[in-house]
């Protein structure tokens with residue numbers, strides 16, 4: 001395993017560390033919010049980027065076929081997933097991609113459904129484009145989340161939903177959906193003529209013992225090709241968010257044509273060389289680093305957090321982290337839900353994502369903590385949660 005190298009990101013124009021005042025109106029918080037890592041990217045990525053900088057030739061780039069091969073080989077090696085070269089398209093980030101998808105696959109006023117609590121930019125993609133947001137809540141049983149399929153179906157029918165933005169694995173509740181769950185969701189969508197955008201950005205970040213199933217692979221081969229597009233990227237896996245390089249997988253030719261017409265109309269067909277070079281290097285040479293990050297997140301950090309809170313803050317319910325590096329913690333057993341935000345910020349001096357961001361006030365009392373950091377940071381985060389309850 002490659003050794004993970006800590007990087008102190010304070011004073012590096014980091015959103016997470018240097019954007020505290022903007023988000024929380026305070027400085028000096030311990031930052032465990034924005035979903036990126038406090039580790040350096042793999043050595044092979046730094047080398048590839050340094051070589052490119054050294055060469056100094058920074059004119060227009062023809063994206064090499066070797067980039068696509070690297071992505072395809074990674075998916076095959078890690079997930080047994082066979083993506084075809086002609087299915088792959090570019091977007092400058094997954095957030096941009098699902099915003100575009102809302103524009104491409106729905107009309108103004110159409111309804112778009114999401115499973116709350118969920119990654120909040122999903123809401124913006126819908127509402128800022130003049131579409132109607134339908135929030136269909138997951139079921140929470142003692143911190144374990146599941147889907148109420150009947151409710152999902154009736155929410156779709158009652159609102160004449162046209163598009164579903166699926167989060168798989170699910171940020172913030174950490175579920176890795178089973179193929180059975182995915183098939184049921186997609187079958188309900190099919191019955192009701194709902195197209196699906198699967199945000200699979202966290203798909204490499206899976207706790208041992210769980211298996212990620214791509215939405216496009218959850219049925220018989222090709223079964224859902226004519227209603228699903230999938231979004232992924234190396235950004236979460238290898239801490240490459242700054243590269244703004246993500247992959248849109250569209251097996252269906254008609255759907256692909258719509259995507260291509262849109263990207264041609266806005267004239268965004270490819271990204272910057274830094275993103276491609278970093279992604280290709282990571283997918284080719286980052287396996288040892290990836291094994292190390294998986295070990296760090298699940299074996300070291302999450303185990304520590306769960307055990308420490310069970311011992312010193314037993315009223316907090318920590319959801320099982322099946323995937324993503326974002327722990328979802330229910331603090332309602334510790335204090336009044338409406339007090340959690342102030343207590344965590346003021347007493348704990350801790351910056352986390354707060355529950356209400358993911359779907360409104362009913363999620364007050366929950367926090368999402370980023371565990372893609374050295375154990376020392378996780379210990380500090382646990383100390384801070386405990387201190388916030390004193």
Ligand SMILES: Cc1ncc(COP(=O)(O)O)c(C=O)c1O
Pocket residue numbers: 035092093094095096119167171199201202233235241246
């Ligand atoms: C579910 C999900 N989608 C998308 C993103 C961000 O995507 P990008 O940086 O590629 O726009 C995140 C980041 O936390 C995320 O959790």
